[in-house]
Amino acid sequence: MPQRKTKRGADRTPLELETDVMICGASFAGLAVARELQGSGARVLIVDRYEIGERQTSACAAPTAWLEAIGLEDSIRQTFGDLVVHTPHGTCRFRLPWTFSTFDYPELCSLLYAQCDARFETAKVDGRTGFTVHTDRGDVTAPLVVDALGWRRVLGEGYQPPDAPLSRGLEVHPWRSDTDLEIWIDRRYVPAGYGWSFPARDEIRIGVGSFDPRFHVRETTELLAEDLSADAVRYQGNWIPHRLRDAVEDGVFFVGDSAGHCLPLTAEGIRTAFYFGIACGRELRAVLEGRRSRDEALRSYGAFSAAHEWKFRWMLRAQRIVPRIPPRLLGPAVRAMSTKRFVDWSFGHYLEIAPPSFAGERRPAPEAMRAAA
DSSP states (O other), rough: OOOOOOGGGGOOOOOOOOOSSEEOOOOOHHHHHHHHHTSSSSOEEESSSSSSTOOOOOEEEEEHHHHHTTTOGGGGEEEEEEEEEEEEEEEEEEEEEEEEEOOOOHEEEHHHHHHHOOOEEEEEEEETTTTEEETEEEEOOOSEEEEEEEETTTTTTOOOOSSSSSEEEEOOOOOOOOOEEEOOOTTTSSEEEEEEEEEEESSSEEEESSSSSSSHHHHHHHHHHHHTTTTOOOOOEEEEEOOOOOOOOEEEOGGGGTTTTTTTTOOOHHHOOOHHHHHHHHHHHHHHTTTSSHHHHHHHHHHHHHTHHHHHHHHHHHHHHHHSSSSHHHHHHHHHHHHHHHHHHHHHHHHOOOOOOOHHHHOOHHHHHHHHH
């Protein structure tokens, strides 16, 4: 298990300062925000209780086009054009209209941070008073504050499992290789949720996710690994939000899991962390360059996130419906959905919830903006 890297002893220097932007959280969302501020000339501070790339908390897979769009293709471990779906009454292979890739988490985070010019410090964020963020190394004050700390929403109104809209996930990472990206919709493993096997070159990420946070998944994760003749080793788990939340609160920007930017039903949260992180970073950059006030940026970013609410709502409805389908009907239903026309249509719309083209919609250079003005 990763050990928190907050500085100790003689290395524990006070972290009490003022900065232009403070980003709390150094994973997908926080680093995506910082990436958009590169070259702005602003003082940007990123803090996290772990070193960058130290603590993997997901199966680490995303649409290949997203990884390529933001220059992270060197982190890719394995790429898939098919998705194999297992049910108690049959298996279907979906030929995807776009590819999906597993990646190396430390390498991806390193590549993403290399695109930033922000300062990074290890520190545990405890809360805030106004625009002063309290850490276990001291207080940091900034006019622009971002919470990318995950589902706990440390700088806003949080909630606790199991009485919260959270899914529960657990994985094991045996050392072996495989060729298929697979999921299981099978109540033998989880009453409401699914199991998965995501190969990543020299390891397989085998896990079970439950839409009901009260259902413990350790035993069934081990059962799935046993069924795949794989060792249940190198555990990792996390809570996964499955409901969109307000992306702004009391002057703070929330991005990634802290805003519920994780898609219901599929529990995919990496590309949405990139997507909303980029959107948040562009709003912050507009403030830094004098094109918007902080309040205007908060309203704009909050409206951008809220405009996606209906997409999240429909996926949440599907998440609630799937467990109610009788097992004997799952096989025929999955087969009916495996036609090329339906797969292309459904997965095409699914990708457009957070399209990779958004990463390429770059902001104009400051000189171009001044000329236009």
